[in-house]
Amino acid sequence: MSLRERTRPGLGIIEPCLPSPAKAPPSGPGWLHEIKHDGFRIMARRDGAGIRLITRHGNDFTNRFPIIVASVTALSAQSFLIDGEAIVTNGDGLAVFDLIRHKHHGGAAVLCAFDLIELDGDDLRRSSIEYRKRKLAKLVRTPDLGIVLTMSITRVTAKSFSRMPISLGVKASYRTTRNWINKRRGASR
Numbered sequence: 625m626s627l628r629e630r631t632r633p634g635l636g637i638i639e640p641c642l643p644s645p646a647k648a649p650p651s652g653p654g655w656l657h658e659i660k661h662d663g664f665r666i667m668a669r670r671d672g673a674g675i676r677l678i679t680r681h682g683n684d685f686t687n688r689f690p691i692i693v694a695s696v697t698a699l700s701a702q703s704f705l706i707d708g709e710a711i712v713t714n715g716d717g718l719a720v721f722d723l724i725r726h727k728h729h730g731g732a733a734v735l736c737a738f739d740l741i742e743l744d745g746d747d748l749r750r751s752s753i754e755y756r757k758r759k760l761a762k763l764v765r766t767p768d769l770g771i772v773l774t775m776s777i778t779r780v781t782a783k784s785f786s787r788m789p790i791s792l793g794v795k796a797s798y799r800t801t802r803n804w805i806n807k808r809r810g811a812s813r
Contacts, residue, residue, distance in 0.1 A: 656753060658774050661736050662719040663711035668696050668735060668771075671703040677710070677735075685710070688730040695735065695770030699763055706760065707739035708774070737764055738774035 649657065665680040666689075675696050677685045686693060689710055696706070711719035712729045723729045740748055740760035748756050764773055 658738055661709040661711045661774075662721040663709045663724050663733070663736070666692075666708050666710045666735060667741075668692070668706040668708060668737070669704075670696060670699070670701070685730075688727060689733040689735075689770075690731055691770035692733055692735045693770075695768040698766075698768060699771075701763055702744050704743050704763065705741040706735070706737050706763075707741055708735045708737040708771075710735055734769070735771045736774045737771055 649655075664685065666685065667678045667680075669676045669678060675686060675693050677689055677692060677696075679685055692710060709719075710724065710733045712723040712732050712734075714720045714723065724733055737760060738757075739753070740756045740763065742748060743759055743763065748759065761773060764771055
């Protein structure tokens, strides 16, 4: 089972699942597809210890992304763990890693939330991805400057999927799947 249950001691987070490269994206009704944004993978944690934004390597980026912290603070739950990607966009609205990498534009970073791992003490990892996304949508239901939901795409054919990166403004080719995350529908973490 690919469920990663290793926690980061003292951080209150769970090691995120990471995408695997593939030669072509899967297609058919059993899959959800998401754009892979170019930023920092962030686990946004709220619990009794406060708000923390932790990278997949365990670095604390809370002070680096004040708009995300304000948005996470405004969410109406006692505790949660949101999996997402912190990004900064250019003038065309595209995520550009160089803008976020060197701390120059961290004040403009937005969290693209794509999964909810824990909510008010309930471990959601064994729940389906669709269920977790519904819970996440309810949690992040009010539009906010610092947090947005990542769109999931279903019912994709291989032919239409190959054109999507261009139509959505994603610059690299889908063929390497570097810009897409594919999740089996109904799957738990």
